[in-house]
Amino acid sequence: MTLATIFYAIGFPLLGIILGLLYKGIDRKISARMTSRIGPPIRQPFWDVGKLLIKETVVPENAVAWIFNVMPIVALASSMTLLLYIPFGIIKAPLEGYGDLVVILYLLTLQALAMAIGGFSAGSPFASVGAQREMILMMSYEMPLAIVITGFALIYKSFSLSTIALTPVWTLVGPVGWIGLLLLLAALLIVTPAELAKLPFDIAEAETEIAEGLLSEYSGRNLALFYLSDAVRSFAMVALEVALFFPFTFSQGFGLQFSEPVSYIIEGLWFLAKVLILYILAVTLVRTSFARFRIEQASRLFWTYVNIMALLGLILVALEVM
Amino acid sequence: MANDKVSKISKRYEIPIGPIHPALKEPIRVEAEVKGEKVVKVDVKRGFAHRGIEYMGMKRNAIQTLYLSERICGICSISHPYAFVLASEKALGIEPPPRAQYIRTIIAELERIHSHILWLGVVAHEIGFDPILFWTWKLREKVLDVLEAITGNRINYAMYMIGGVRRDIKESHILALRDMIDYYRKAADQMKDIFLSDPIYKARTKDVAKLSQDLALKLNIVGPTARAAGLRVDIRQDIPYDAYADIDVRAVVPQDIMGEVNGDAYDATLVRIYEIEQSLDIIEYCINNMPEGKLLAIPNYVALLTTIRKTQGEGIGAHEAPRGEVIHYVKYDGTRDGPVVWKVIAPSYNNINCWGPLLLGAEVADIPVVIAFIDPCLCCNDRIAFVKDENGRVLDYFEIHNMSVNKTMKIKRMLGV
Numbered sequence A: 001m002t003l004a005t006i007f008y009a010i011g012f013p014l015l016g017i018i019l020g021l022l023y024k025g026i027d028r029k030i031s032a033r034m035t036s037r038i039g040p041p042i043r044q045p046f047w048d049v050g051k052l053l054i055k056e057t058v059v060p061e062n063a064v065a066w067i068f069n070v071m072p073i074v075a076l077a078s079s080m081t082l083l084l085y086i087p088f089g090i091i092k093a094p095l096e097g098y099g100d101l102v103v104i105l106y107l108l109t110l111q112a113l114a115m116a117i118g119g120f121s122a123g124s125p126f127a128s129v130g131a132q133r134e135m136i137l138m139m140s141y142e143m144p145l146a147i148v149i150t151g152f153a154l155i156y157k158s159f160s161l162s163t164i165a166l167t168p169v170w171t172l173v174g175p176v177g178w179i180g181l182l183l184l185l186a187a188l189l190i191v192t193p194a195e196l197a198k199l200p201f202d203i204a205e206a207e208t209e210i211a212e213g214l215l216s217e218y219s220g221r222n223l224a225l226f227y228l229s230d231a232v233r234s235f236a237m238v239a240l241e242v243a244l245f246f247p248f249t250f251s252q253g254f255g256l257q258f259s260e261p262v263s264y265i266i267e268g269l270w271f272l273a274k275v276l277i278l279y280i281l282a283v284t285l286v287r288t289s290f291a292r293f294r295i296e297q298a299s300r301l302f303w304t305y306v307n308i309m310a311l312l313g314l315i316l317v318a319l320e321v322m
Numbered sequence B: 001m002a003n004d005k006v007s008k009i010s011k012r013y014e015i016p017i018g019p020i021h022p023a024l025k026e027p028i029r030v031e032a033e034v035k036g037e038k039v040v041k042v043d044v045k046r047g048f049a050h051r052g053i054e055y056m057g058m059k060r061n062a063i064q065t066l067y068l069s070e071r072i073c074g075i076c077s078i079s080h081p082y083a084f085v086l087a088s089e090k091a092l093g094i095e096p097p098p099r100a101q102y103i104r105t106i107i108a109e110l111e112r113i114h115s116h117i118l119w120l121g122v123v124a125h126e127i128g129f130d131p132i133l134f135w136t137w138k139l140r141e142k143v144l145d146v147l148e149a150i151t152g153n154r155i156n157y158a159m160y161m162i163g164g165v166r167r168d169i170k171e172s173h174i175l176a177l178r179d180m181i182d183y184y185r186k187a188a189d190q191m192k193d194i195f196l197s198d199p200i201y202k203a204r205t206k207d208v209a210k211l212s213q214d215l216a217l218k219l220n221i222v223g224p225t226a227r228a229a230g231l232r233v234d235i236r237q238d239i240p241y242d243a244y245a246d247i248d249v250r251a252v253v254p255q256d257i258m259g260e261v262n263g264d265a266y267d268a269t270l271v272r273i274y275e276i277e278q279s280l281d282i283i284e285y286c287i288n289n290m291p292e293g294k295l296l297a298i299p300n301y302v303a304l305l306t307t308i309r310k311t312q313g314e315g316i317g318a319h320e321a322p323r324g325e326v327i328h329y330v331k332y333d334g335t336r337d338g339p340v341v342w343k344v345i346a347p348s349y350n351n352i353n354c355w356g357p358l359l360l361g362a363e364v365a366d367i368p369v370v371i372a373f374i375d376p377c378l379c380c381n382d383r384i385a386f387v388k389d390e391n392g393r394v395l396d397y398f399e400i401h402n403m404s405v406n407k408t409m410k411i412k413r414m415l416g417v
Helices: A003-034 A044-053 A065-084 A101-121 A125-156 A161-166 A175-195 A220-245 A250-254 A260-289 A295-321 B002-010 B053-057 B062-070 B079-092 B098-126 B130-151 B171-197 B199-205 B213-218 B223-228 B265-288 B301-310 B347-359 B364-373 B397-415
Strands: B013-017 B029-035 B038-045 B312-321 B324-333 B341-345
Touching: A003 A044, A003 A065, A003 A220, A003 A260, A044 A220, A065 A101, A065 A220, A101 A125, A101 A161, A101 A220, A125 A161, A125 A175, A125 A295, A125 B013, A161 A220, A175 A220, A175 A260, A175 A295, A220 A260, A260 B130, B013 B364, B029 B347, B029 B364, B038 B347, B053 B062, B053 B341, B062 B079, B062 B301, B079 B098, B079 B301, B079 B312, B079 B324, B079 B341, B098 B130, B098 B171, B098 B265, B098 B364, B130 B171, B171 B199, B171 B265, B199 B265, B199 B364, B213 B347, B223 B265, B223 B324, B223 B347, B265 B364, B324 B347, B347 B364
Parallel strands: none
Antiparallel strands: B013 B029, B029 B038, B312 B324, B324 B341
């Protein structure tokens, strides 16, 4: 075990949590300002987690206790692992070379699955309905997500994210491929709020319908873990989109050259800025300007429109590449 | 245990909505049995907000009861006093001065505007459209400010009195009112834009809570809910009172606006937004044609109470509250200065009847919309409560009283007080 491994094993998840919570705070602040509220201070998510951690953790009487308690850990672990596959600026992903995009797809699913299983094990009608909805939603958005990833595999002939991040995808294809890529990007952006259980697709946690659904029975430490996993996953998902579609580095974009340590810092900050912008556009703006869909409406949206869009994009990309 | 759960998953769930639930603003219980996302069985249980307010009113004098009636409901804090003063005036044979009648009408319409805007926000919140909740409630501040300027309070205005009103609307108030009218005319256009053309709002409210005309008639649905189903019912049109008698108020129904009636939550939104505009027209008419004169038929409250003590009579007052018709029955027997009988019928009592049939076959996601679309006011609702013992026998007043006295004694003994 080298020093670098230890750094990655401890430093990356810690960084992920801090960044995830920070971005969540910024997201809440901007959303509040957009609806003419003052909003909580940006550090509020940190306080929330701290508060939840010192609260009592209640396990319902008719819950399957061990599944109920394990699932938050599984969810957080899968979110953290997800983070280890994402190249951070020009720093290589820590788990580079141990399976890439397909593993990411599975890890994204695992987190949602953990929440659904946790909901089923809670033994509460609200949580069960929420879990059912989460399963239906998962089945709906996984297909377009898989199509997007297939599109990338077609272009690069590889599933490795670091290869993808090295050369911007837009430089590899012509005009037809651009249209295809734009369609894939649009599909991915529509999948994002569903993947992150944000409005308009927070159907599994609908507050006014089923009282936070999946999470209705969770409290204390378990809820804090889900909260953290949500924060980390939001950051990781957007970072993934940046790595896929906008891997332009600062030095490439502005034609500047930096010495070795400085460039790492500048590229890291540049990457964070890109993630922040996309986070605001794809998560904050969307969740403040839409109402919640019904589950069958969301399902239909993904199965027909988004699927068609993604498939069309895939066909265009394939035409270009083959 | 695990097997037990699996078998439960494939079967039906019972979803308890209430007495405490995010979709509810006040306590009531809806027990919905769901299969997947479909509601297959539903039961509505009321009676969580009974406060014995009518009984309290029958122990006080008429002016105190008037203020008590404001506290039946926080939103309809004009509607209940309005119906009460109308009933009392009929019972006592007092005619309020014309200026007071116009002022009453203005205040009642201001209340309708703020109540309808509040409802729009609530319904947006129920479908997860929180930014619209914040936006509409920000709009609502203007009318609350005007109400505060005129009456001194945002709610519980203490404005009405048997035989008139307690405060005048002055020139400066009229300026503020005109300003407010302009503000809400623009806001109403924006609301039409946001609520009636938004695709997701349409998707969530079209064909949800679809109330047919027959069902609405059968269940005695009143107010905007009935008008959304296409029934032309409006107390202001059917039995006009005060300034409404001078204004030709017509019930706002969707067939006049859109040409067709669905009776769903979308139509209810439509009716309410157009009613805001109608209220603005009524207020404008009232301030343009406000007669001069006194504010009270009997300015001295002691004289008023003396009159009440000497008068025998009964009266029914009906007012079109923002949620539908509110009816008060008052009886004075000439022995005391307060009502001997006071009966309140609030609109939500009728409207909640439609929850059962509308929820049956609906989806779980539609439950909050169905609950919210009638704008339920549950504290108006519960006028009677039964307490049963373990054998199912209904306990009478004295038994319950004795039980509570004994309970208090028991606690005192326990604490050694």
